Amino acid sequence: MQAKFIWAGVIATGVLAGCADREIILPGERLGVREILQDSDGAAAAPENTTLAANLPSATANSSWAQSHVSPWARTTHAALSDQLTQVWSTSIGQGDSRRARIITDPVVADGRIFTVDSAGRVAATSTGGESLWSYSLVPLRDDASQALAGGLAYDDGRLYVTSGFGTLTALDAATGSEIWTQRLQATATGAPTVYRGLVYVVAGDSTAWAIEAEDGRVRWQSDGLGDVGNVAGAAPPAVNDTHVVFSFGSGAVQGAFRQGGLRLWSADIVGTRRGFAIALVDDITGYPVIDGNTVYAGNHSGSVVALNVNSGERIWTAQQGALDPIWPAGNSVYFISDLNELVRLDATDGRQIWAVDLPGYEPVRRPQRRRDSAFANHGPILAGGRLVVASSDGFLRSFDPASGDLISQTEIRGGATTRPVVANGTLYVVSTNGVLHAYR
Numbered sequence: 001m002q003a004k005f006i007w008a009g010v011i012a013t014g015v016l017a018g019c020a021d022r023e024i025i026l027p028g029e030r031l032g033v034r035e036i037l038q039d040s041d042g043a044a045a046a047p048e049n050t051t052l053a054a055n056l057p058s059a060t061a062n063s064s065w066a067q068s069h070v071s072p073w074a075r076t077t078h079a080a081l082s083d084q085l086t087q088v089w090s091t092s093i094g095q096g097d098s099r100r101a102r103i104i105t106d107p108v109v110a111d112g113r114i115f116t117v118d119s120a121g122r123v124a125a126t127s128t129g130g131e132s133l134w135s136y137s138l139v140p141l142r143d144d145a146s147q148a149l150a151g152g153l154a155y156d157d158g159r160l161y162v163t164s165g166f167g168t169l170t171a172l173d174a175a176t177g178s179e180i181w182t183q184r185l186q187a188t189a190t191g192a193p194t195v196y197r198g199l200v201y202v203v204a205g206d207s208t209a210w211a212i213e214a215e216d217g218r219v220r221w222q223s224d225g226l227g228d229v230g231n232v233a234g235a236a237p238p239a240v241n242d243t244h245v246v247f248s249f250g251s252g253a254v255q256g257a258f259r260q261g262g263l264r265l266w267s268a269d270i271v272g273t274r275r276g277f278a279i280a281l282v283d284d285i286t287g288y289p290v291i292d293g294n295t296v297y298a299g300n301h302s303g304s305v306v307a308l309n310v311n312s313g314e315r316i317w318t319a320q321q322g323a324l325d326p327i328w329p330a331g332n333s334v335y336f337i338s339d340l341n342e343l344v345r346l347d348a349t350d351g352r353q354i355w356a357v358d359l360p361g362y363e364p365v366r367r368p369q370r371r372r373d374s375a376f377a378n379h380g381p382i383l384a385g386g387r388l389v390v391a392s393s394d395g396f397l398r399s400f401d402p403a404s405g406d407l408i409s410q411t412e413i414r415g416g417a418t419t420r421p422v423v424a425n426g427t428l429y430v431v432s433t434n435g436v437l438h439a440y441r
Contacts, residue, residue, distance in 0.1 A: 046353065046356065047352075047353055049354075049355035049356065049357070049404070049405060050354050050355060051355075051403055051404040052354050052403060053403055054330070054331045054332070054333060054402040054403045055331035055332050056078055056330055056331045056383065056386070056402060057077055057078050057330065057331065058078065059078045059079065059080040059081070059384075059385065059386065060076055060077075060078060060079060060080060061079075061080045061425070061426065062076040062079050062080070062423065062424055062425070063424060063425055064109055064110040064111070064155070064424050065079075065107075065108055065109045065110075065422040065423060065424045066108055066109070066110040066154065066155040066156065067108065067154040067155065067156070067192070067194060067195065067237075068106070068152070068154070068192050068194065068237040068288070068326070069290070069326065069328070069382070070194070070236070070237055070238075070239040070288050070289060070290045070291065070326060071194060071196065071239050071240045071241065071291060072241060072291055072292060072293075073196070073240075073241070074194075076423070077329075077330050077383060078330060078383050078384070078386075079382070079383070079384040079385070079423040079424075080384070080385065080423075080426055081384040081385030081389075081423055081426060081428060082385060082426065082441060083385060083386075084409070085397065085409075085411045085428060085440040085441070086411075086440065086441060087411075087438060087439065087440050088427070088439050088440065088441045089129070089130035089438075089439050090130070090414075090436050090437065090438045090439065091126060091130045091131075091132065091436065091437055092435055092436055092437075093116040093117075093118050093122075093124045093126065093431065093435055093436070093437050094118030094119075094120060094122045094124060094135070094435050095118045095119045095120040095122070095145075095435050096118070096119060096415070096418075096432070096433055096434040096435030096436070097119055097418055097433040097434070097435075098119060100146055101119035101120065101145070101146060101149065102119055102149065102418065103117070103118060103119045103150075103418045103419060103431055103433070103435065104149055104150065104152075104190065104419075105117035105150050105151065105152050105153055105192070105419065106152070106153070106192070106419045106420045106422065107153070107419060107422055107429050107430075107431060107437065108153045108154065108155050108160075108422065109128075109422060109424035109429065110155040110174065111155075111158070111174060111175075112127065112128050113125045113126065113127060113128070113133060113174065114126045114127075114128065114429055114437060114439075115153050115155065115160055115174070116153075116431055116437055117138070117150040117151070117152075117153065117162070118150070118435050119145075119149075119150070119435065120137075120139070120145040120150075121137060121138040121139045121145050121148070121149075121150045121164060121165075121166075122135050122136070122137050122138070123135060123136045123137075123138060123153075123160070123162055123172065123177070125160075125174070125177060126437060128425070128427070128439075130437075130439065133177075134176060134177035135177065136172060136177045136179070138150060138151075138162060138164040138166065138168070138170065139166065140166055143166060147165075147166075148164065148165030148166045148188065149164075149165040149188075149190050150164055150165065150190070151163030151164045151165060151189050151190045151191065151192065151193075152190070152191055152192025152193060152237060153192060153193075154192055154193045154194060154195045154200070154237075155174060155195075156195035156196075156214065157214075158173070158174055158175065159171050159172065159173065159174055159180065159214070160172045160173075160174045161193045161195055161200050161214075162193075163185075163189035163190065163191065163192065163193055163202055163204075164189060164190075165188045165189070165190050166188075167184055167185050167186060167187055167188055167189060167204065168182050168183065168184055168185065168189065169182070169183045169185060169189060169193060169200065169202055169210075169212060169217070170182045170183075171200075171214070171217060180217075181216060181217035182217065183212055183217040183218075183219070185202070185204035185205075185208070185210060186204065186205075186208075187204040187205025187207070187208060188204065188205055188206075189202055189203070189204040189205075189235070190235055191203050191235025191236055191237055192237040193237065193238075194237050194238045194239070194240050194245075195214055196240045196259070198213065198214050198215065199211050199212065199213065199214060199220060199259070199260075200212040200213075200214050201237075201238035201240060201245050201247075201259070202237075202238065203235045203236065203238065203247055203248070203249065204235075206235055206249055206250030206284075207224065207225050207249055207250060207251075208222055208223070208224055208225065209222060209223040209224075209225065209238065209245075209247040209249075209255070209257075209262075210222045211245075211259075211262055220262075221261065221262035222262070223247070223255070223257060223262050223264060225247065225249035225251065225253055225255060235248075235250075236248040236285055236286075236288035236289060236326075237288060238289075239288070239289045239290055239291045239296065240259055240291070241259075241291050241310070242259075243258065243259065244256055244257065244258065244259055244265070244291075244310055244311070245257055245258075245259040246289045246291060246296055246310065247289075248285035248288065248289050248298060249285070250284055250285075251269075251283075252269055252270050252271060252283040252284070252285060252300055253267055253268070253269050253270075254267070254268050254269075254270060254285065254289055254296070254298050254308065254313075255267045255268075256296070256310065256311075256313055265311075265312075265313070266312055266313025267313065268306070268308055268313045268315065270283075270285060270298060270299070270300045270304050270306055271283070271300075271304065272300075272302075272303050272304035272318070272320065274302055274303035274320075274322060274339060274340075283300055283301065283302055284300065284301050285298060285299070285300055285301075286299070286300065286301045286322075286323060286324050286325065287299025287300065287305060287322070287323025287324070287325065287326060287327050287336055288325075288326040288327075290326055290327050290328075290329060291310055292329040292348075294309060294310050294311065295307050295308065295309065295310060295316065295329075295348075296308040296309075296310050297327040297329060297334055298323075298327070299321070299322055299323025299327060299336065300322055300323070301322055301323075301324065301339060302322050302339060303320055303321065303322045303339060304318060304319070304320065304321070304322065305318070305319040305321050305322070305323050305327070305334075305336065305346070305351070306318050306319075307348075307351060316351075317350050317351035318351065319346055319351040319353070321336075321338045321339070321340075321344055321346075321353075322338055322339025322340075323336045323337065323338060323339070324336075324337050324338065324339055324341075324378070325337045325378070325379060325380060325381075325420065328380075328381055328382060328383060328388075329348060330383050330402070331348075331402075332347065332348055332349070333345050333346060333347060333348055333354065333402070334346050334348050335381050335383070335388055335402070336381070337359065337378050337379075337380065337381065337390065338356065341358065341359045341360070341361040341376075341378060342356040342357060342358055342359060343356070343357050343359055343378075343381060343388065343390060343400060343405065344356045345402070345405060355404065355405040356405070357400065357405040357406075357407070359376075359378045359390065359392065359398075360376040360378070360392055360394045360396075361375065361376060362374070362375050362376065363375075363376070363394075376392055376393050376394045376416075377392070377393045377417075377418070378390050378391075378392045378393075379391045379392070379417055379418075379419060379420040379421070379430075380420050380421060381400070382420065382421055382422070382423065383402065384421075384423045384428065385399075386402075387399040387400060387401065387402065387408055388400040388401075388402050389421055389428070391413065391417035391419070391420065391421045391430045392413075392416065392417055393416035393417055393418060393433060394416055395412060395413055395414065395415070395416045396410045396411065396412060396413060397410060397411040397412075397413055397417070397421065397428075397430070397440070398410045411440065413430060413432055413438060414432060414434075414436070414438075415432030415433045415434035415436060416432055416433050417430050417431070417432060417433070418431055418432060418433045419431040426441060427439050427440065427441045428440045428441070
């Protein structure tokens with residue numbers, strides 16, 4: 001026992017002697033590990049911001065925002081909107097965000113109604129004056145709302161098409177909310193559908209693409225892709241033009257097919273990650289494929305945005321930026337929110353960065369023992385009223401100059417935004433985290 005105490009004393013003495021030694025500082029330049037990892041990808045340093053004319057199309061007074069903007073015929077590239085926004089009304093649409101449930105459905109506007117889905121899977125129709133018109137639950141009778149997220153919305157010809165995490169695509173009468181038909185897709189369907197010329201296109205389970213007859217809900221064709229476990233809630237809506245439909249899957253693949261028969265034309269994998277960041281492990285396509293002319297723009301969650309030829313899938317350019325929300329093409333540029341929480345403008349012809357500006361990312365640290373408090377989410381952008389509009393969960397609508405990226409103005413959203421903004425008849429609509437639909441004009 002005495003020997004043990006002697007050895008303990010010798011070890012302690014050695015430790016103290018080591019602590020007393022002077023620290024050796026090695027000569028040479030110090031570089032951050034993250035910067036080294038980035039440089040190993042061959043990534044060039046971010047260029048300085050440049051003010052460049054945006055060549056935007058004229059603002060258009062649109063009466064509806066019926067579907068996702070990923071398809072050219074469904075997109076109002078530049079919606080008319082007042083310079084100074086003032087809230088004109090707000091109304092509850094149901095249950096807001098909670099720890100286990102989120103509102104992930106963007107509103108759509110058509111026929112004098114705003115359609116929304118809350119975090120409990122309840123579809124609601126609200127008049128443009130803020131009056132509640134009807135509601136419909138997507139939750140099956142034997143299930144609970146907490147078991148799955150809601151999906152997305154698309155309006156066409158008097159019908160509202162709704163997907164759900166319970167694996168269904170449902171057609172509702174937009175005037176009354178009564179169910180017309182329901183098709184079971186055998187997998188979760190949390191992405192918005194796209195409706196075009198009698199067919200409803202949707203992706204289920206992040207791995208299967210469907211074309212459903214809009215009239216009666218029968219399956220015309222389906223195409224299988226590859227799924228993945230590391231995905232973000234809410235799949236991409238299919239992008240459609242007269243000839244093609246473009247799907248994206250959880251594996252990071254983008255697939256082009258003939259829209260009527262489903263014959264696959266091409267497939268492209270969006271790869272590339274931003275090393276040194278944990279989010280780079282999520283390779284889902286969060287920058288939903290967007291068709292603009294003969295080009296498809298798409299981006300993943302972890303460091304790549306690409307431009308592809310819509311006819312062949314051939315790569316036109318690649319930018320080393322991730323996209324957390326769908327890309328907005330306008331004029332000679334594409335705009336998006338990057339994986340670094342920046343609003344970014346790229347040249348549409350070659351992918352060259354013109355400018356990038358910071359958006360709110362994290363709440364300030366309040367407790368020393370925590371490195372960061374909760375994160376903010378930024379939704380958008382959309383182009384309206386001559387400016388780029390981004391809705392953020394920190395409680396503000398922000399407007400930016402499309403030419404320079406300068407912040408022009410900001411408007412309060414009580415509760416913070418949880419959806420992308422949409423514009424119809426000169427009014428902007430957005431849903432907040434507490435389940436409230438806000439209207440600004």
